[in-house]
Amino acid sequence: MNLTPWQIYKRLLQYLVPYLGFFILSIFGYILYALTQTGFAVLMETIVSQMDNPSPNAYIFLPIAVISITFARGLGGFIGTYCLDRVAFNIVYELRKQIFSSILLLPRQEYLRQDSGSYLAILIYNVEQVTSACTSVVRTLVREGATVIGLIGYLLYLNWQLALLFFAASPFIAIVIGIASKRFRKLAKNMQSSIADITHAASESLQGNEVVKTFGGYETELQRFNRASDDFRRQSLKMTVTSALNSPVVQMLVSSALGLLIFVALYPDFMQPMPASEFVAFLITAGLIAKPLRALTEINGPLQKGIAAAKTLFAVIDSAPEKDCGTHSVARVKGELEFKNVNFQYTDSSVLKGINFTVKAGETVALVGRSGSGKSTLANLIPRFFELSSGSVLLDGVPIDEYQLANLREQIAIVNQQVVLFAGTIKSNIAYGGLEDKTAEQVQAALSIANATEFVDKLDRGIDTPLGEKGLMLSGGQRQRLAIARAVLKDAPILILDEATSALDNHSERYIQQALERVMQDRTTLVIAHRLSTIKNADCILVMEDGEIVERGNHQQLLVKNGLYAELYHQGFEQSEQARD
Ligand SMILES: Nc1ncnc2c1ncn2[C@@H]1O[C@H](COP(=O)(O)OP(=O)(O)OP(=O)(O)O)[C@@H](O)[C@H]1O
Numbered sequence: 001m002n003l004t005p006w007q008i009y010k011r012l013l014q015y016l017v018p019y020l021g022f023f024i025l026s027i028f029g030y031i032l033y034a035l036t037q038t039g040f041a042v043l044m045e046t047i048v049s050q051m052d053n054p055s056p057n058a059y060i061f062l063p064i065a066v067i068s069i070t071f072a073r074g075l076g077g078f079i080g081t082y083c084l085d086r087v088a089f090n091i092v093y094e095l096r097k098q099i100f101s102s103i104l105l106l107p108r109q110e111y112l113r114q115d116s117g118s119y120l121a122i123l124i125y126n127v128e129q130v131t132s133a134c135t136s137v138v139r140t141l142v143r144e145g146a147t148v149i150g151l152i153g154y155l156l157y158l159n160w161q162l163a164l165l166f167f168a169a170s171p172f173i174a175i176v177i178g179i180a181s182k183r184f185r186k187l188a189k190n191m192q193s194s195i196a197d198i199t200h201a202a203s204e205s206l207q208g209n210e211v212v213k214t215f216g217g218y219e220t221e222l223q224r225f226n227r228a229s230d231d232f233r234r235q236s237l238k239m240t241v242t243s244a245l246n247s248p249v250v251q252m253l254v255s256s257a258l259g260l261l262i263f264v265a266l267y268p269d270f271m272q273p274m275p276a277s278e279f280v281a282f283l284i285t286a287g288l289i290a291k292p293l294r295a296l297t298e299i300n301g302p303l304q305k306g307i308a309a310a311k312t313l314f315a316v317i318d319s320a321p322e323k324d325c326g327t328h329s330v331a332r333v334k335g336e337l338e339f340k341n342v343n344f345q346y347t348d349s350s351v352l353k354g355i356n357f358t359v360k361a362g363e364t365v366a367l368v369g370r371s372g373s374g375k376s377t378l379a380n381l382i383p384r385f386f387e388l389s390s391g392s393v394l395l396d397g398v399p400i401d402e403y404q405l406a407n408l409r410e411q412i413a414i415v416n417q418q419v420v421l422f423a424g425t426i427k428s429n430i431a432y433g434g435l436e437d438k439t440a441e442q443v444q445a446a447l448s449i450a451n452a453t454e455f456v457d458k459l460d461r462g463i464d465t466p467l468g469e470k471g472l473m474l475s476g477g478q479r480q481r482l483a484i485a486r487a488v489l490k491d492a493p494i495l496i497l498d499e500a501t502s503a504l505d506n507h508s509e510r511y512i513q514q515a516l517e518r519v520m521q522d523r524t525t526l527v528i529a530h531r532l533s534t535i536k537n538a539d540c541i542l543v544m545e546d547g548e549i550v551e552r553g554n555h556q557q558l559l560v561k562n563g564l565y566a567e568l569y570h571q572g573f574e575q576s577e578q579a580r581d
């Protein structure tokens with residue numbers, strides 16, 4: 001959906017509704033602030049006229065007026081700023097929450113298409129840009145706008161003919177603003193994409209630091225990052241040039257108008273004579289307009305930046321979440337899994353072709369095949385990480401897209417090649433998400449099944465040991481055992497193991513093997529296996545090649561067949577796995 005700037009304003013305004021009270025208060029504050037400016041001009045007129053002809057108590061009244069006006073100005077400014085910032089921070093908070101929840105719900109396909117840097121840039125930089133639109137723009141608009149209106153009113157009151165002459169300059173000012181605004185919008189968009197490049201370049205080199213170091217990527221990464229930074233520098237500079245040129249040009253126009261004014265007022269016999277105090281007040285007032293007027297023209301920078309940023313924000317907020325139209329829901333499935341003529345493609349070329357197989361409840365299927373043959377892809381279809389291109393996958397005879405998405409995923413536990421651990425303790429990582437209310441005893445039991453007690457028990461704080469950047473660092477095998485424990489604790493009827501034992505040494509692998517066999521017993525298991533021990537014990541082995549199942553059967557049958565399986569077997573599954581790593 002392509003939102004116009006006006007639609008974006010309106011949508012931003014809707015975020016204002018819950019905080020309307022504070023917003024109105026801030027407007028009152030700023031109007032009070034603005035009125036003091038006109039008050040000051042009026043005071044000037046009074047002071048000049050009192051000079052010629054002082055009234056008896058002017059020496060008391062005028063100083064008090066000066067102090068009162070300054071006090072009102074300070075009070076109004078404080079109320080305005082405090083209330084407006086309060087509103088803005090709330091809106092930023094609200095927007096961040098919404099964006100993050102939208103990002104979490106995006107289909108997997110979307111994450112693969114966009115790099116994570118651009119999402120981070122949206123969450124951090126774009127939201128910040130919207131803040132400046134919310135605060136500085138509204139602040140300037142209300143405060144300086146009201147100032148300008150007040151001053152204009154006073155000018156008209158003092159001498160409307162002169163005032164109209166002065167305003168004749170305004171169309172020129174408007175044209176300058178129009179040109180600048182177009183350029184701002186374009187520059188703001190460029191800046192946004194270059195900040196995404198910076199975050200992308202930085203986060204990739206930080207995450208892949210080992211590769212950068214071992215493959216001598218220092219120069220390459222440095223250049224890539226510097227290029228992105230340099231791009232940002234150039235865009236920022238262009239923005240500055242535009243905005244810095246903008247205000248002197250406007251000021252020139254204002255002072256030309258002022259000059260014209262003096263010329264007309266002083267030209268003999270041109271206008272009716274004005275009292276000196278009024279003329280001085282008129283000039284002061286006209287001069288006072290220049291600053292707020294300039295500020296008004298400068299809101300374009302943040303405003304256009306804010307709009308460009310808000311547009312991206314709303315695009316993320318509006319992006320379609322994972323499809324979840326199913327209504328079927330069960331407490332616990334039996335676990336019969338059937339693939340019927342399943343075809344799948346990520347983009348244009350087909351990755352899975354005519355996949356047909358059935359796994360009875362409680363049985364184990366091993367997927368075997370060369371790298372890139374489509375094993376992980378097949379496994380990822382079961383929890384509906386991707387939508388099928390055609391065909392169907394049935395769980396207990398019901399197509400998986402008829403299940404409620406959350407209910408379907410409750411039935412499945414996955415252990416992946418890449419183990420993801422979050423900041424938190426060992427316990428919070430194992431009893432993660434929906435498993436939060438599991439007890440420490442249950443966590444301990446899961447750890448012991450996963451053969452992880454051996455290293456967890458050595459820790460002083462046991463399962464309460466913090467993990468992650470500031471906590472305990474784990475080896476690949478230890479991480480994998482924690483991932484297995486997480487899957488064990490979930491106790492789901494369907495278990496998917498994607499090379500779950502690949503990072504374990506032979507010693508722990510044997511333990512894990514026994515443990516997994518225990519875990520697999522009562523559940524349907526789909527295991528992507530490179531290890532002979534896992535494969536041999538499977539009820540059925542599916543051999544994949546180029547997205548198709550080319551052979552199926554048990555270990556003995558497949559060896560007799562002397563096809564691809566026999567070939568892989570003779571190469572030695574483990575060895576081919578090591579060679580690939
Ligand atoms: N997100 C993706 N977008 C497009 N194509 C993909 C994506 N993920 C995988 N592919 C392609 O799909 C094919 C199958 O990949 P898949 O990850 O399923 O292989 P695999 O059998 O699990 O391999 P491995 O044993 O190396 O893990 C590959 O040709 C790969 O290039």
Ligand SMILES: [Mg+2]
Pocket residue numbers: 375376377498
């Ligand atoms: Mg894989």
